[in-house]
Amino acid sequence: MKSPGQLSKIFKIREDIPSKWYWAGAIVTFVLILLIWDLVCRLSLIQSIFLPSPEFVFTTFIQLISTGSYWNDIGISIYRVFMGFLLAAVIGVPLGILAGTFKLSDSIIIPLSEFIRYMPAPAFIPLVMVWAGIGETAKILIIFIGSFFQLVIMVADDTRAVNKDLIYAAYTLGAKRWNTLIKVIVPALMPRLFITLRLIMGWAWTYLVVAELVAADSGLGYSIMKAQRFMNTNIIFVGILVIGLLGLIIDRLFVLLGRVLFPWSGGDR
Template sequence: MVDTAPARPFADPLPRRRAVRPPRIWAPRAPIPRGWRLGLIAASVLVPVTVWVIVSATGRVPEEFLPSPAAVWQAGLDMARSGTLAADTWASVQRILIGFGLSVLVSVPLGLLMGGFSAGQALCEPVVGLLRYLPASAFIPLLTIWLGIGEPSKVMLLFIGTVFFNTLMIADAVRQVPRAQIDVSYTLGARRGEVLRKVVVLHALPGMIDAVRVNAAAAWNFVVVAELINSEEGLGYRIARSQRFLASDRIFAILVVIALIGLAIDVLLRLLRDRVGRWV
């Protein structure tokens, strides 16, 4: 006997409701007024700082564990006056410029190869996808054996820690280029090199900058680890040295410096991405 009962829908139909528009500030992906935006940005900074001031002022947490903002400010001034803060900051920035710079130089062409060509994806993506799961800190013993305890091992740790993720993210940005644009370019008589330079690279460039922006934060994480390897200067080295003497105010001051430098890099790369992305 054939069952002629109507099939049950996958989901019950929605009840009829009067159309209600959510407040603009909470509507998904909706723009918000400039005043609200600035207020929320200020609150995101002021609320944690206020909580920090209140907690430190109560005295419930010992000063060695949570110094007051005033103590952190004074520690930062002392390091700045002595010159150690500038020297340590420049040492860390140099290592990031070299190590992460090499990572970008390798990951951009490799990401273009993997994202723009099926053969490149089949050839490179399996090994890159495998290597990205290896923790960079696990390479420290090998790097000290191969390169010694000097600057090369620190730079290579930064390179290993960022190159694989950077490559995969750049490849994903390249894959977002619409196939229709590539086909139209060939139809209009463009050569393969011209399509790669004038269509693929230009369309994927904002996404590639975003990948660099995200992985620049990872570079700062790895530079602290790298500077634990027989360093004599650097922000990571200064954190480790301050820990030995329970100088938590100096540790907090260095963390604030790292956060401000990272914020400056992030803002600059965002501005560059927005300027570059105007034609996309």
Template sequence: MVRAQALNKPIAGGKKAKKSSAAWGKGLVFPLLVIIIWQIVSSSGLVSVTVLPSPLQIVSTFYQLIISGVLLEHLQISIYRAAAGFLLGGGIALILGFLVGFSKQFESYLDPTMQMLRTIPSLAVTPLFILWFGLDELSKILLIAFASFFPLYVNTYNGIRSVDMKLFEVAQVLEFSRWKKVTKLILPSALGHILVGIRLSLGIAWLSLVVAELMGSSSGVGYMIMDARQFSQTDKVFVGIIIFGVVGKLTDSLVRLLEKKLLKWQTNFEGVE
């Protein structure tokens, strides 16, 4: 019996690997089809190069920007701004979301204000941030922090409040201390919601980065895009857009990988074949 189970493990691992590679293959079909059609349309001259440069031209521009070091310089600054804003906004969101979710007193005092602020668009507070903090790095980081705060706050709060009350009753019978309730009961149960909040906050951080880099910036991928637009360098604009998409996807994939490792004890519906 034990030998049979041992033999089944590598087979199961092989099946998972095949499914993963098959999923990647299927995911590439549509982008490749779009790129082929795009190249054909661009090469035929039906559309102006200024309006829609060919994929090969975009790749060539991408390569030139990498070789010159311009792209890496802009990308490093953008990653720093997005990471600093996310860590600041996300850190505060985790603390407040946990306090409000765990305590009715904190909920009464803080949550109404948080829910009101959540409805204010980032673009609406941009002029205020410029007036308060100027056009330095601080205003950009704070704007990203403001935008990335709310998805993680709401998901942390909802994750804690979605913990099954029956588990609390069991913890009460077992005489768990408050610390043990938090570490053994609340955090494991709310972790799925918190990780979803992190994914959403990271996405919002990248979206708000573009707005932040329009605030009198002289560096960053967002600035590079706006500078290219002024000189009608559409291929350079596409390079910036692709960079945002690729880095955003990589950060999202890292969080999803973290989800799989931390939540492997959960058995969730994964869709039908």
């Protein structure tokens, strides 16, 4: 049995706790939400057409994943998210590093990014359809637009967070400007950059349904919107839960990869 002193340590600000306590808290939270959901349905507090029971959603999930078409929806959605994310990362990371390193680059890149990031991605759909048509490129561009400007600003902040003492030490040892950038600043920001990319991947998933509004005939977002027309809320719930599950799996893979690549940084759970 835990002593009062041990229990109080669990509630200390930013204090580490045993992994078993952490995972117990996570599991209990999910189970509690599931039980409340089930209880609401059993007591008929909300009509089933608006809130299907967990059993009905699970049955629908099993039925859907047993069909090849739903796996195709999952595959095409993963492709769109990853392509939009990769495009944002390939362009946004270098721009963010430049903005965080040189004030002139900051003045050119950051104010524009700050301005555009407040524009809702769905507002760009008509323009994207004019510029890129209604094919895969348009859907990837919507995810790119939703992720890119946030990424640039966050990478710039990560770059500014690099300790200036490292830069001064490099200059003292005779390093030139670009050598300092490539061999000191970039390696020093990598753990923070990896966390930023993990967060941006989460945002990319949130723009999936928006992207699949662009004349889609496949994908998880499309299946959700199609189910909404016929009030098939069970299929809507399955789509939402599958997107959440895929996002969680990818997030955990980011965490594991971060621990392998940057073991000295402490990593996240």
